[in-house]
Amino acid sequence: MRIGIPRALLYYQYYPMWQTFFKELGAEVAVSPPTTRATLSAGSARVVADTCLPVKVFLGHVLQLVKECDYVFIPAIRSVAKNVYNCSKFLGLPDMTRAVIPESPPILEIDIDINKGQKKLYQAIYQLGRHFTWNPVRIRKAALAAWQTHLNYQQLMSRQGLMPIEAIEKMQTPPDGAVEEVIPQPDTQKTTIALIGHPYMLYDENTNHRLVHRLEQAGCKVITPQLLTVEELESATARVADRAYWTCEEEIVGAGGHYLEKEADGVIGIMAFGCGPDSLMIDVIRRRATRLKTTPFMNLTLDEHGAEAGIVTRLEAFVEMIKRKKRASACV
Secondary structure, X not given: OEEEEOOOOOHHHHHHHHHHHHHHOOOEEEEOOOOOHHHHHHHHOOOOOOOOHHHHHHHHHHHHHOOOOOEXXXXXXXXXEOOEEOOHHHHOHHHHHHHHOOOOOOEEOOEXXXXXXXXXXXXXXXXXXXXXXXXXXXXXXXXXXXXXXXXXXXXHHHHHOOOHHHHHHHHHOOOOOOOOOOOOOOOOOOEEEEEEOOHHHHOOOOOOOOHHHHHHHOOEEEEOHHHOOHHHHXXXXXXXXXXXXXXXXXXXXXXXXXXXXXXXXXXXXXXXXXXXXXXXXXXXXXXXXXXXXXXXXXXXXXXXXXXXXHHHHHHHHHHHHXXXXXXXXXXX
16 A cells, blocks of 8 residues: 655654554555645645645645555644644645545545543544554554654754754665764854744745755854754743643744744744734744844745745845844954
């Protein structure tokens, strides 16, 4: 059985875990190609204009998997922590895909909601695994292996300073003997820019106009929420907003609060146009930056019509302002 996974939305957070689960159950995994303008155009043509950019990209990736797999895996993730809720677009994603892409392969879905209790979660995992085997022991073994892979994936990013794409590549490369853990050392010579936002906005080069690459070309060191540990994100979220309400809040509020206080010379918030949760969380960080008055903050709003030249101009101005500030501080 060949399972298709769209390279969009939650792919950058959970792909290694999903891949392990399906492979443990004997399935083959196929991932859609990287995003292109054609991907976005194809997805946009299937929905109304008010649909947010990430969902349009996601639907474009599903279209790329048509005729390439037996099933498309689209989870409905409602909550991954107690009393913390996900954006509505994740809740109805399987149903939306069926409605707008009728030619899609059958959708393999799972409803994840921690608020319903562990028993419901285990039942949901078992129902998903039953597509491959009726053996509950084998499904449990696959689920445990998948969870361990997810923990290893998170540790690889936070301990070795790898971006998700780099971490995924490293996990899929067979180890060549014993490999020592690499602890990233701070580079005081480079201007450090922290990017905060959802992984599907930070790491999709077509959506963000190669943002990370452009900053690195400008001589900057780029750091992101995935380079922080869960404890650092939770601690910063508690300082800034008391507790998280949105599932994705620690990626923005927690990481933003942490980087405004240390490690970064400047912070850039990346959000999708028309996203309600994003606008609220980015505003929390903007207000935090105004109160602290220590680290410059800039917000970039991305949509499908935005010109690349405008993004580049704002980046260049922001980076140059920070470099001048550092030079002035060094001269004092």
